[in-house]
């Protein structure tokens with residue numbers, strides 16, 4: 166308990182001196198007593214705030230300066246416009262997940278401890294860090310394996326990051342509890358639940374075996390697909406704190422000039438990117454959920470190579486079918502068909518009017534078709550579709566939200582490569598193939614076989630692994646949903662601990678008072 170209180174004081178000082186409190190006050194009008202509390206803590210510290218920036222930008226600067234826990238908090242809040250509003254959420258998306266690297270000798274120490282002295286001897290060379298973010302950093306290494314020398318990338322967790330993160334979160338939890346207890350108006354912000362969700366999601370991200378398992382599954386799914394190569398995982402050199410995988414031999418997808426010099430056709434690359442993504446989503450129901458330019462590389466032959474498997478999306482059979490039929494229906498401009506898909510799946514209450522619903526769908530689809538090719542976007546179309554289905558009382562499919570967001574990102578990357586990319590023409594064959602495939606009798610057999618091998622694609626040692634990760638990712642993807650539903654055991658336990666803590670504080674306080682009275 167005292168540790169949490171001490172941490173809370175430390176955080177209060179950090180928050181106050183980073184300028185975050187002032188910025189939050191500009192947006193929310195913090196109660197005077199809380200502001201006074203922070204003002205006390207900021208005495209003697211110099212605030213580095215750039216007054217000309219927007220409040221959201223200033224908040225980004227402040228959070229970036231406060232380290233991992235707050236960068237993660239910012240990233241999490243960026244996905245929750247329902248809590249903090251659209252404007253602030255949009256600003257927080259720009260938060261940079263970068264921190265100064267830790268020293269090479271630290272990396273070596275962690276590596277040796279994690280993989281053991283013997284395997285460590287096989288590491289011939291370890292580079293200085295090539296990238297450093299809030300949770301981990303990446304080195305390049307040469308490892309002797311079966312007489313060969315392999316070039317690999319080694320991602321290593323920041324030293325003591327879990328301990329620091331969880332201690333700071335305990336303190337934030339205490340703070341959330343105090344604020345919610347004192348100011349009932351703030352209950353609407355659901356501070357305790359936000360902190361709890363952040364803990365669940367980030368603790369999974371801080372176990373690199375999840376990322377390794379995800380990479381492995383994507384590798385198995387795509388190993389026969391031309392043009393898409395997932396780096397191989399080295400399991401002996403992978404632990405909770407270390408992830409080792411093939412070094413990517415390629416050019417960042419950002420480096421268009423270099424790509425062109427290597428004779429890569431950017432139009433074809435852009436098409437391939439969209440098709441591979443869509444194929445993985447509808448065929449396998451498993452897709453990379455963080456496909457920004459920094460995570461994509463291209464080799465000399467034009468193969469796409471992704472890295473960073475920390476966020477993955479999963480769609481069940483029904484979601485995949487729904488997604489494929491809806492996108493295809495829109496491409497065909499067959500709004501009645503799209504409406505029927507919703508009714509058949511029981512997604513829209515039977516009492517709703519099919520004609521009215523089809524009309525609403527038309528109002529989404531037609532303006533998009535009226536635009537020039539380069540403005541057409543599947544991701545935006547889905548976003549608008551979800552707005553409409555919500556109006557018709559259909560609960561938003563949580564798994565599809567991450568897909569929709571990723572689709573916007575993928576389309577953005579594709580358009581940067583080739584601005585006239587025609588999303589519809591490129592998506593059509595993938596969707597057609599899949600829909601035809603699902604309807605054939607052979608496909609039914611394949612599904613049975615595939616489902617049973619699904620488990621085998623995962624790593625043998627951790628059968629429950631990805632399910633736990635999926636749960637956390639679902640929480641992350643949920644966007645506007647579910648906060649406020651008290652069906653969460655972990656959260657209940659957390660709240661109980663807080664109540665105990667409050668009682669402890671009261672008891673300790675009374676104890677001190679009694680002791681003082683007795684002495685004097």
Ligand SMILES: Nc1ncnc2c1ncn2[C@@H]1O[C@H](COP(=O)(O)OP(=O)(O)O)[C@@H](O)[C@H]1O
Nearest residue numbers: 296298303318396410411412413459460472473
């Ligand atoms: N297998 C790899 N080969 C070469 N470079 C890599 C590899 N994995 C990661 N990197 C480099 O390290 C950077 C950070 O790795 P990433 O897995 O994206 O971590 P983060 O989750 O911090 O974004 C990547 O953007 C890439 O430049």
Ligand SMILES: [Mg+2]
Nearest residue numbers: 459460472473
């Ligand atoms: Mg990355």
